Amino acid sequence: MSLPFQPEILWSDALLFVLLAAVSAFVLHVRRHEHLCVPWLRVAQSRIGMAAAVILAVYAAIGVLDSLHFRPALPAEAGQPLRYGNEVRSVLDVVAEPLRTRVEKTYSEPFALHLYAKENLTLADGRQVRDYPRLKHGGAHLADERERAGDIARRAIVGGLWGAGLAFGLWLLLGLSQVRRGRGVATATARMLHAQEWAAWRTALIALSLLLVLGGVLVQLAGHYHILGTDKVGQDVFYLSLKSIRTGLLIGTLTTLIMLPFALFLGVAAGYYGGRVDDLIQYVYTTLNSIPGVLLIAAAVLVAQVYIETHAELFDTAAARSDLRLVFLCAILGVTSWTGLARLLRGETLKLRELEYIQAARAFGVTHLRILSRHILPNVGHLVLITVVIDFSGLVLAEAVLSYVGVGVDPAMASWGNMINGARLELAREPMVWWQLAAAFLFMFVLVLSANLFADSVREAFDPRAEQR
Amino acid sequence: MLAYIVRRILYAIPILIGVNLLTFALFFVVNTPDDMARIHLGAKHVTPEAIERWKTEHGYDKPLFFNTAAQGVAKVGDTLFVDKSLKLFAFSFGQADDGRDIAREIGSRMWPSLAIALPTFLVGLLAYIGFALVMVFFRASYLDFAGVVLCVVLMSISGLFYIIGGQFLLGKLWHLVPVSGFEPGWAGLKFLLLPVLVGVVSGLGDSSRFYRTLFLEEIHKDYVRTARAKGLSERVVLFRHVLGNAMIPILTGAVVVIPRLFLGSLIVESFFGIPGLGSYTIDAIQAQDFAIVRAMVFLGSVLYILGLLLTDLSYTVVDPRVRLE
Numbered sequence: 006m007s008l009p010f011q012p013e014i015l016w017s018d019a020l021l022f023v024l025l026a027a028v029s030a031f032v033l034h035v036r037r038h039e040h041l042c043v044p045w046l047r048v049a050q051s052r053i054g055m056a057a058a059v060i061l062a063v064y065a066a067i068g069v070l071d072s073l074h075f076r077p078a079l080p081a082e083a084g085q086p087l088r089y090g091n092e093v094r095s096v097l098d099v100v101a102e103p104l105r106t107r108v109e110k111t112y113s114e115p116f117a118l119h120l121y122a123k124e125n126l127t128l129a130d131g132r133q134v135r136d137y138p139r140l141k142h143g144g145a146h147l148a149d150e151r152e153r154a155g156d157i158a159r160r161a162i163v164g165g166l167w168g169a170g171l172a173f174g175l176w177l178l179l180g181l182s183q184v185r186r187g188r189g190v191a192t193a194t195a196r197m198l199h200a201q202e203w204a205a206w207r208t209a210l211i212a213l214s215l216l217l218v219l220g221g222v223l224v225q226l227a228g229h230y231h232i233l234g235t236d237k238v239g240q241d242v243f244y245l246s247l248k249s250i251r252t253g254l255l256i257g258t259l260t261t262l263i264m265l266p267f268a269l270f271l272g273v274a275a276g277y278y279g280g281r282v283d284d285l286i287q288y289v290y291t292t293l294n295s296i297p298g299v300l301l302i303a304a305a306v307l308v309a310q311v312y313i314e315t316h317a318e319l320f321d322t323a324a325a326r327s328d329l330r331l332v333f334l335c336a337i338l339g340v341t342s343w344t345g346l347a348r349l350l351r352g353e354t355l356k357l358r359e360l361e362y363i364q365a366a367r368a369f370g371v372t373h374l375r376i377l378s379r380h381i382l383p384n385v386g387h388l389v390l391i392t393v394v395i396d397f398s399g400l401v402l403a404e405a406v407l408s409y410v411g412v413g414v415d416p417a418m419a420s421w422g423n424m425i426n427g428a429r430l431e432l433a434r435e436p437m438v439w440w441q442l443a444a445a446f447l448f449m450f451v452l453v454l455s456a457n458l459f460a461d462s463v464r465e466a467f468d469p470r471a472e473q474r
Numbered sequence: 475m476l477a478y479i480v481r482r483i484l485y486a487i488p489i490l491i492g493v494n495l496l497t498f499a500l501f502f503v504v505n506t507p508d509d510m511a512r513i514h515l516g517a518k519h520v521t522p523e524a525i526e527r528w529k530t531e532h533g534y535d536k537p538l539f540f541n542t543a544a545q546g547v548a549k550v551g552d553t554l555f556v557d558k559s560l561k562l563f564a565f566s567f568g569q570a571d572d573g574r575d576i577a578r579e580i581g582s583r584m585w586p587s588l589a590i591a592l593p594t595f596l597v598g599l600l601a602y603i604g605f606a607l608v609m610v611f612f613r614a615s616y617l618d619f620a621g622v623v624l625c626v627v628l629m630s631i632s633g634l635f636y637i638i639g640g641q642f643l644l645g646k647l648w649h650l651v652p653v654s655g656f657e658p659g660w661a662g663l664k665f666l667l668l669p670v671l672v673g674v675v676s677g678l679g680d681s682s683r684f685y686r687t688l689f690l691e692e693i694h695k696d697y698v699r700t701a702r703a704k705g706l707s708e709r710v711v712l713f714r715h716v717l718g719n720a721m722i723p724i725l726t727g728a729v730v731v732i733p734r735l736f737l738g739s740l741i742v743e744s745f746f747g748i749p750g751l752g753s754y755t756i757d758a759i760q761a762q763d764f765a766i767v768r769a770m771v772f773l774g775s776v777l778y779i780l781g782l783l784l785t786d787l788s789y790t791v792v793d794p795r796v797r798l799e
Contacts, residue, residue, distance in 0.1 A: 288488065288492065291489055295778040295779055296497075296775050300771045303767065315509055405632045406634065409741065412759060425632070425634050453632075457630050461626070
């Protein structure tokens with residue numbers, strides 16, 4: 006059997022799938038226990054939290070699509086076994102194929118028809134002039150350049166209507182499911198549009214509908230124009246921004262995945278056992294903490310970089326190399342960031358250890374391992390969750406700074422940090438190239454803002470102290 | 475008090491040894507001097523002789539821990555560990571790859587760093603606490619809500635954008651301040667305004683929101699109610715009672731960074747072209763000058779531990795109940 010493509014699982018993909026599996030297992034576990042559902046239901050009642058969750062879900066969906074990698078087959082030669090290329094693609098690349106392949110020569114403004122730089126052109130009658138050449142792909146379908154505004158408006162409206170139609174279908178479907186549960190059409194409509202307990206879900210649906218409309222407009226336009234312009238080598242900036250989503254999300258989540266075992270194990274052990282164990286663990290995290298974070302990360306990344314450079318033979322594709330660097334970066338961020346959570350967990354465990362039910366469990370001769378897993382861990386869960394959710398946005402922001410310093414992800418990898426880094430020189434040009442910076446800002450801001458808002462509603466729902474206020 | 479300080483300094487020694495071992499492991503064991511030489515020489519010029527020559531020139535031509543060629547104490551003493559790592563304890567940082575003395579560079583570059591970092595810290599602290607107090611004064615009103623929304627929005631913007639935006643608006647568009655540069659003395663004041671402003675604004679969202687929560691926690695306590703019942707004005711309650719009692723958590727976060735102000739900010743200094751320690755470090759990272767990075771890691775740890783000590787001492791100033799024995 007020979008597929009037209011060969012699935013390729015990079016290290017970060019594998020870790021991401023582990024993470025997804027862990028999250029699914031967690032969700033199943035929560036759903037089976039009613040008392041664990043209570044705080045989540047409280048999150049579901051927060052309107053801002055739900056709207057933020059919808060946006061996060063869209064980002065996550067794009068990130069996951071971009072993590073399903075494969076290597077396409079090379080054009081088959083007669084009698085030869087099928088061979089696969091060295092270029093690693095993702096499902097997102099296939100979906101956004103026109104964005105990826107329609108490369109211009111160099112910079113062009115959003116929705117531009119012409120390149121940003123002048124060139125020598127030969128006119129039809131043989132004369133040579135110096136002018137801005139037409140783009141090869143952006144707006145190439147237009148016969149007359151003056152049609153541009155009308156064409157853009159028409160496409161935007163058509164796309165918006167498509168999105169609105171989809172959104173309407175969604176509302177209708179949900180309404181119908183209400184009707185099928187035995188409620189009348191009037192009650193179902195009233196419930197969906199006015200019921201107080203539906204307020205948060207309604208907000209989520211409205212957010213989703215708006216995103217669908219926006220998505221429709223973007224799909225219609227992106228196929229024919231470079232809606233966010235092109236970068237120095239003519240790549241579509243919108244495509245780069247979409248590809249950067251995966252990098253940002255991976256930094257925010259894989260770091261957590263790597264940091265959690267350290268923080269949980271060491272923090273709880275220090276608090277529970279006390280004495281020598283506590284001294285040793287405290288010593289380790291004070292030492293790690295006392296090194297300035299950026300410098301430790303920089304030092305470790307430099308070391309990793311040297312390792313990758315001197316062992317080039319270990320990586321068969323460029324994607325594998327830059328991917329390993331990303332995983333390295335996550336691991337290093339994880340090692341430097343577990344100390345905060347570990348200290349929190351140690352303090353909480355110290356408190357829990359002295360509580361009566363744990364004293365009782367110990368008096369009954371329950372083993373340490375069982376006490377830890379059944380009595381301590383579930384009771385520090387809220388701390389872990391709150392910290393993880395809050396840390397996420399900080400990590401996404403940190404990626405940009407680290408890439409700027411030169412110790413972030415691989416310079417060839419699409420990431421917002423690399424886009425900002427490149428934009429520094431572009432801003433000094435005359436006229437200014439602002440679109441790459443604006444795109445990075447927009448995509449990052451929306452992600453981090455929704456992450457912050459979501460984190461707030463999670464904290465409010467899980468923090469026992471928040472209730473009294 | 476003195477005994478406490480001495481004990482704390484003694485506690486610091488094992489931590490610094492740990493830092494020292496960790497950096498040594500990172501820079502010499504995982505990443506051998508041969509690798510370093512290869513990176514610096516570039517792919518074309520790598521011959522065993524060239525590597526040996528580079529190592530001799532930069533003083534890396536010794537064994538890691540144990541020198542079999544030497545005699546007596548020198549068997550342990552004449553090694554990379556002693557030469558490159560233990561000497562950091564005496565603040566002898568050795569030479570950078572360009573041959574300059576690192577300690578002297580640090581001595582001259584810390585002043586520009588301080589000129590930016592100290593005003594940023596002080597103005598920032600005042601601005602954050604002030605903003606938080608205003609929000610708390612108008613708590614549970616639309617003004618408070620708008621303040622929190624503003625904080626969350628400000629928090630969600632990467633610090634890089636504040637710098638780029640500030641440089642563009644104030645420097646390029648409105649020509650209020652120079653875009654970047656530095657000059658020692660009062661004449662250089664115009665260069666300091668923008669970095670300080672950017673530094674303060676970029677921390678506004680995070681810190682003000684944090685301080686607001688601190689103040690709100692205090693404001694629901696009994697002593698505040700008593701103070702109000704006595705007929706004290708809201709202003710006196712906020713400034714004397716709430717602020718006074720929220721001082722401990724504020725100090726916990728603020729004092730610890732004071733010693734590290736010397737190191738400056740990597741990003742701000744490199745964007746604004748300030749010849750401080752931050753840009754020194756970032757240049758070293760980009761040029762892969764490991765000697766400088768090692769020195770800065772060690773210095774950073776020393777200053778952090780100093781900051782922890784200062785934090786504890788500051789508690790005794792604001793809270794008479796705290797006694798350090």
